[in-house]
Amino acid sequence: MEEKKYKILIVDDEPDNLALLYRTLRGKYDITKASSAVEALEILKNNEFNCILSDHKMPQMDGVEFLRRTYEVCPNTTRLLVTAYSDVKILIDAINYAKIYRYIKKPFNPDELLHVVEASLEYHQLKVDNENLIKDLKELFSGTIKAIIEALDAKDSFTLGRSRRVTFYSLKMVERLHINNAEKGRIELAGLLHDIGMIGVAEDILNKSQKLTQEEYEEIKKHVHHSVKILEDIKQLYEVIEIIKYHHEYYDGNGYPYGLKGDEIPLGSRVIAVADAYDSMVSNRAYRQGLSSEEALRNIEERAGTQFDPALVKLFKEVLPDALKEVREYEEKMKIKENVPSKDAITIEERH
Numbered sequence: 001m002e003e004k005k006y007k008i009l010i011v012d013d014e015p016d017n018l019a020l021l022y023r024t025l026r027g028k029y030d031i032t033k034a035s036s037a038v039e040a041l042e043i044l045k046n047n048e049f050n051c052i053l054s055d056h057k058m059p060q061m062d063g064v065e066f067l068r069r070t071y072e073v074c075p076n077t078t079r080l081l082v083t084a085y086s087d088v089k090i091l092i093d094a095i096n097y098a099k100i101y102r103y104i105k106k107p108f109n110p111d112e113l114l115h116v117v118e119a120s121l122e123y124h125q126l127k128v129d130n131e132n133l134i135k136d137l138k139e140l141f142s143g144t145i146k147a148i149i150e151a152l153d154a155k156d157s158f159t160l161g162r163s164r165r166v167t168f169y170s171l172k173m174v175e176r177l178h179i180n181n182a183e184k185g186r187i188e189l190a191g192l193l194h195d196i197g198m199i200g201v202a203e204d205i206l207n208k209s210q211k212l213t214q215e216e217y218e219e220i221k222k223h224v225h226h227s228v229k230i231l232e233d234i235k236q237l238y239e240v241i242e243i244i245k246y247h248h249e250y251y252d253g254n255g256y257p258y259g260l261k262g263d264e265i266p267l268g269s270r271v272i273a274v275a276d277a278y279d280s281m282v283s284n285r286a287y288r289q290g291l292s293s294e295e296a297l298r299n300i301e302e303r304a305g306t307q308f309d310p311a312l313v314k315l316f317k318e319v320l321p322d323a324l325k326e327v328r329e330y331e332e333k334m335k336i337k338e339n340v341p342s343k344d345a346i347t348i349e350e351r352h
Contacts (some may be wrong), residue, residue, distance in 0.1 A: 012055040037066035056083035067098035167191030169275035190243035197226030245270035
């Protein structure tokens with residue numbers, strides 16, 4: 001059986017350069033040619049590629065802008081820039097905005113070009129394998145995750161549906177962040193499992209109707225460590241656990257359990273922190289009425305830069321209206337299907 005070839009799109013407005021790229025790569029890869037960025041974007045509407053290799057200096061649209069646009073269309077495709085320039089700003093823009101894997105300096109040696117392309121495709125394959133791993137993990141643990149959530153809901157009935165809502169809000173945010181599918185999958189699993197450690201907290205503390213004492217608050221804070229202990233033997237969940245470990249860290253460094261701050265906190269943890277806090281604030285408990293959505297959002301905005309990542313607070317505000325509509329529609333369907341009322345929860349910070 002013939003081995004399937006990787007598909008590469010090469011883009012250059014100079015016919016001789018395009019021909020050289022084609023001759024260098026055609027023996028090993030399935031090559032599609034485009035003589036302009038505009039033509040290449042049209043090709044991308046109906047075709048998928050493992051790698052896009054573009055010249056930098058082109059009319060209508062330069063290579064950096066072109067590759068930036070391809071990132072919006074196909075973020076998991078590997079991007080390479082061929083350039084005669086070594087200007088630092090150009091290269092920084094190519095890395096930061098176009099998300100290129102490498103740049104290739106003109107004039108290039110064909111063997112060197114092949115080596116860089118091969119390395120980029122190995123990197124691409126690694127990302128694909130990671131995404132498949134996350135997909136397999138979700139399928140493998142779907143029954144286990146469902147059982148864990150149901151056990152947590154049974155222990156404290158007011159948490160019913162909470163993990164799913166937090167996960168839903170989190171995914172609505174990451175859809176706008178242009179991150180790869182593997183990272184989205186990890187954030188989804190982390191959202192579903194982020195409070196699994198509450199199983200290890202005494203029921204009399206979880207169900208207490210008065211303000212928590214300092215000692216009781218410290219016990220509840222241990223749920224993060226409980227979560228890690230429950231999941232740590234599942235080696236495939238290592239990166240998911242890393243998100244769960246830090247979802248109570250504060251952007252200003254005053255959170256727990258490790259006191260991380262800013263970008264030290266994984267992106268997934270920062271996303272879940274906002275979604276988790278919002279869902280808690282709007283939820284009802286026996287001892288207090290939940291806030292309105294507007295009040296909760298104002299509360300979160302006031303904590304931007306202290307408890308929460310300001311950029312993610314802004315993003316959450318943008319996605320919230322549509323997210324709330326979809327959550328209500330889903331929960332109405334579930335109430336009709338299961339004939340049970342939905343109940344809610346509150347974060348330990350609010351209780352303390």
